[in-house]
Amino acid sequence: MxxxxxxxxxxxxxxxxxxxxxxxxxxxxxxxxxxxxxxxxxxxxxxxxxxxxxxxxxxxxxxxxxxxxxxxxxxxxxxxxxxxxxxxxxxxxxxxxxxxxxxxxxxxxxxxxVVRPGLPGAERLFDIDTMTAAAELDHHIRRLAQRPATEGRFTAVVIGAGFTGLEIATELTARIAESAPADRSGEARVVLVERADALGPELGEGPRPHIAGVVEGLGIEQRLGRTVERITEDAVTLSDGEVIPAATVIWTAGxxxxxxxxxxxxxxxxxxxxxxxxxxxxxxxxxxxxxxxxxxxxxxxxxxxxxxxxxxxxxxxxxxxxxxxxxxxxxxxxxxxxxYVTCLDLGPAGAVVTAGWERQVQMTGEDGKQLKQQINTDWIYxxxxxxxxxxxxxxxxxxxxxxxxxx
Ligand SMILES: Cc1cc2nc3c(=O)[nH]c(=O)nc-3n(C[C@H](O)[C@H](O)[C@H](O)COP(=O)(O)OP(=O)(O)OC[C@H]3O[C@@H](n4cnc5c(N)ncnc54)[C@H](O)[C@@H]3O)c2cc1C
Known part of the structure; x- marks a missing residue:
């Protein structure tokens, strides 16, 4: 045997x-x-x-x-x-x-x-690397409306603008707004923090203009060329000293x-x-x-x-x-x-599909989204x-x- x-x-x-x-x-x-x-x-x-x-x-x-x-x-x-x-x-x-x-x-x-950082307050970071971690984040978002009405209650800061960071940031624009009472959904704010000077540093030049347009169109704020220094219960401090009031901080880098x-x-x-x-x-x-x-x-x-x-x-x-x-x-x-191909979900803005290692854009918007849904609900099972x-x-x-x- x-x-x-x-x-x-x-x-x-x-x-x-x-x-x-x-x-x-x-x-x-x-x-x-x-x-x-x-x-x-x-x-x-x-x-x-x-x-x-x-x-x-x-x-x-x-x-x-x-x-x-x-x-x-x-x-x-x-x-x-x-x-x-x-x-x-x-x-x-x-x-x-x-x-x-x-x-x-x-x-x-x-x-x-995912490699979590050794920063002050790092234990407050969410991630979506495992089922348990993603479920914790999901439960937290669903309970935001029950938290004290502090500034930043409906703000999510996503650290890292690679594949995972872009997918969760674009997805959160709707999920955070839905978690707020109707009269407060305008308070929903998503901020992407990236150490490099460009979105999707490892995605290359091919899809970047499309992704940048989507991020801007969805109202996601960008803090490029910056990192995070500390996380507290209500805020995150960036490397340039900016303090962003935020109840939700998600680590996706590395x-x-x-x-x-x-x-x-x-x-x-x-x-x-x-x-x-x-x-x-x-x-x-x-x-x-x-x-x-x-x-x-x-x-x-x-x-x-x-x-x-x-x-x-x-x-x-x-x-x-x-x-x-x-x-x-x-x-x-x-x-x-x-x-090699990639298919990156961009939340309400569809998805971007690229082919080859230079990542030439093949599909965007609703066409890309349909392919992403086919991959996510059929092909990978x-x-x-x-x-x-x-x-x-x-x-x-x-x-x-x-x-x-x-x-
Ligand atoms: C948020 C997110 C989005 C992603 N999006 C995409 C995407 O759009 N397209 C894409 O192609 N890929 C994507 N990926 C990457 C993809 O999920 C991984 O590359 C893939 O899961 C790797 O498969 P794997 O079998 O190597 O590892 P995993 O799927 O991580 O499986 C590892 C297994 O090993 C087990 N294990 C680990 N350590 C031990 C241990 N010590 N003892 C016993 N068992 C152990 C785990 O329980 C698990 O069962 C994404 C990943 C994440 C987290």
Whole structure:
């Protein structure tokens, strides 16, 4: 009996497990010879790309509805250590008891996390990185009207004007206004603070004029070239001394790969992702594969993958195929994702869709929004309950996202 252990029940982990099972079944290998186990802290696949939306607690899919039908064993536990010499993972189970899990091959798919700053008052910052954090923000916004009528009660300050900051800031223009009584909805104010001198510093020149027009059109105030110095219950102080009265301050700047990457021998990039070969095997740890936000894989010559669902899903399918192929003595498949696209939600102003690494604008407004809704409500969800469909979709040769944008 050979054991494949997958750490993480996110997009990359789920599709790694399904990809490995699919490969074993395709080659007539019974479960008694190759066992696939997912160890994940939670019981759900959290649909992280939707956590900027209202009602985030609904953005999940029960892992058992995807992994159960295809015979993947699931362990609900938090991994605390990885010993690549002993091929052993240590974890703490739900009942707080320590666990030890053995493997022949490991897939590390433990995702990423926002890097919160060490500023005075940082504990007052909201974020939308996890289901729990996004739900706290949602509940807070819904209760704003019950707070004392201070200046800044209906002001939200969003720190970081990258992908996540832009999506939550544009979305909040309506959510904050809706949380205020009708006669006070005019008090709703959203302020975007960005350290760089431009909006969307990592989005490049392509979509910036459109985004800048939208931000201005929605009345979102900008504080570019500035950072935050301190946060109190009622206000945020910026690096130039400006004090903005605000009951809601949201941190979106900076992501890093799961700290579990540090337990694997190998080279890590600036954001902690492990260097992998074209087959997603960690360079320096031959029995370990990395997928999703933990992997610094090459998407195309000269371009590493982005920490995105768009890459996490195919990374998972390829890692699942390759880890099973490795154990079964089959030829491995080099990672080849679909051409790079982005689709950025801009709240009431629709969405902007770009193609290529230069991010040429392909669609805006309502057309872009329709595509965003299709991605968010359909494409990123795995099929559930039906083994045949789940395993069909797990094929690494099936392009994903399913339809290429007009690149
Ligand atoms: C607000 C927001 C908006 C986004 N928008 C987009 C978008 O528009 N388009 C896009 O493509 N991407 C978007 N992303 C990025 C996308 O969500 C991530 O790239 C994707 O979720 C990565 O998948 P993953 O499987 O690598 O990690 P995750 O989805 O983070 O899953 C990691 C899994 O590992 C588990 N885990 C972590 N540590 C441990 C541990 N120690 N023990 C056990 N289990 C552990 C977690 O519980 C989880 O199940 C967005 C992300 C956020 C937060």
């Amino acid at each position: 050979k054991n494949i252990l997958v750490i993480g029940g996110g997009f990359a982990g789920v599709w790694s497990a399904a990809g490995a099972v699919r490969t074993a079944r395709e080659h007539g290998i019974p479960e008694s010879e190759l066992r696939v186990t997912v160890v994940s802290a939670g019981d759900d696949l959290v649909i992280r790309p939707r956590l900027y939306e209202a009602d985030p607690e609904g953005m999940r899919v029960a892992l058992d509805r995807v992994l159960g039908p295809i015979g993947v064993r699931r362990v609900a536990a938090t991994v605390t250590g990885i010993d690549t010499e002993a091929r052993q993972v240590t974890a703490i189970g739900r009942d707080s008891r320590p666990l030890s899990l053995e493997y022949d091959r490991l897939v590390l798919a433990a995702g990423s996390q 992501m890093s790969a799961s700290p579990l990457t540090a337990a694997i021998p190998g080279t890590r990039d600036r954001i902690g992702r492990l260097e992998v070969d074209p087959y997603l095997r960690v360079v320096g740890a031959p029995e370990v594969y990395a997928a999703g936000d933990t992997a610094a894989a090459e998407a195309e010559p000269g371009h590493l993958v982005m920490q995105s669902c768009q890459h996490a899903v195919p990374l998972g399918k390829f890692a699942g195929y390759n880890v099973a192929a490795d154990l079964l003595g089959l030829e491995q498949a080099p990672f080849t994702p679909n051409p 795995p099929p559930v309950d039906d083994a045949e469909t789940i395993l069909k979709v797990a094929d690494h040769r099936t392009p994903w996202p399913p339809e290429a944008v007009n690149a």
